[in-house]
Amino acid sequence: MTATQAALDRVTRVPGVRGALVVSAADGLVVAEQLMDGVDGQAAAALTGSLVGRLGRTADSAGLRPPAFVHLRGDAGSVLAAPGPEDLVLVAVVGPDANLGLARLEMIEAAGRLA
Amino acid sequence: MTDDIRSLTARLADEPGSLAFLELAEALRRRGQLEAAYKVARGGLSRYPGLADAHDLMARVLSDQGDLAGAFDAWSSALQLDPMRTSALKGIAFLYFRAGDPDAALDHLQRAMEVDPDDPTIRQAIGRIGPGRPAPAAAQPTAAAAVPVEPAPEPPSRTSHLFDGVEGGERGLLLVDANGLRLGGELSSADGADAGDRVAAQLAGVSREAARATRLLGLGNWHAIAIECPDGHLVLAQSTADTVLLASREPSVPIGRVGLLAERAARAARTWLEGQS
């Protein structure tokens, strides 16, 4: 099992996670995915890649180091993102009842092992 | 199993979508059956994510289970849905007190007092936390101590400041319009230089991009973006349709607390903007 697949497995096992994917942030393209029905991987990759890039520039302009974790919260769920090495980002789309604390911990650890 | 739990369980089994989960989970919690209470509360919350009662219930269960961070987040969600929810204000005050921050605890209890001056438990809690501090009279709050609670208080005068009453004042807060222009607040980088305008420029369009992302991914409207960096935390909250509020704190401040600060500052900003028009 590759590191990418292992990362996706860990994250998708967290209750409430509807899908996880590894994204090339600069391109906004899917590298690998594990999604439930109804989760648009192409959109998640493109939109999250763009947003994480913008937020990284925001952090930089504030004199901060690049983000280790991003959480975009909506009415009906959230998008979580944990940047990894080589411009890869681990992204999860979660429902409103997801165990966010566990998802966050799993994602931060798994993102660090992406290659 | 007592009769009430039995009958509530049967009712929930018959109608899984009913609100009986609120009573059932609370009854289980009071009996100490926390795991069962958690499962019932979680199931109900998944059906009713917009119900402040459900978040409040979950917070009580998590607090009893010792998951204080989870309880904090759940009470924060309850407050976002219902800013006048005294049980959530009291709950968060309790957590701050447990965390060794009596000032923040008192701040939340005072807000609860403003909402419900007749609740004796609030006065008791204030008395317990600060025996040397005078318990505030149940009168109108002073302008300096007031934290805006819906419905909005009197519009501020034109000389009033944007973040009056918000913890820390303007420090680490930025109010930005849709064009990336700073409307108020101050933000410094680690070397002390003013970073406000630079950061504001980066935030141009972020509200639109966040709204687009949540909309196209079927997540509804966006509420907040939390950004955890190794050397600082940032939280973005929508203040009005055309403005966004950024709160920045050191990494030692829990991200949930930064989120709460951002929400409060966003509300203060809304009130100030209404007063400017």
Add this chain to the structure above:
Amino acid sequence: MRALEPWVVQPLETFLAESGARLTLLMTSSGQVVAQHGFSRSLDVMTAAALGAGIVASTEELGRLMGAQKFEALVHGGQRQSCMLAAFATPRGRWIGLVVFGPETSVGIVRLFFDQMVQQLVTLAPREQQPAAPMLAENFETELNASLKALFGR
């Protein structure tokens, strides 16, 4: 942004607003321009349309030789700007989109909203009532000149 047919306007405007594309050209598979945004000279439009149509035709032929299915899109990534070429079916025939974009956006974003634009074009395209009359050389030049005038607002 200029378009020969009014029903193309709204999908193209939405695409431009969402994608951040710098230049966009929509054309038929034979290189006849339908809409453009960002070009300042008619010569550039004609050249880009001809080259784009040729590249797509060559790529599809290459795909056929390799036994592959049709390529959905071709992306040339550059340092300062990149270019995407994509062919798609519409009720008005096969069209090609040429999009030039910079580092302020991404190929993922461009593709996401390009696909949405294609869906809207397919939905909005009027269905042909009768087959188009064969194009004569003299008519072609007249139509081309009229198209270029319309696309550049002259």
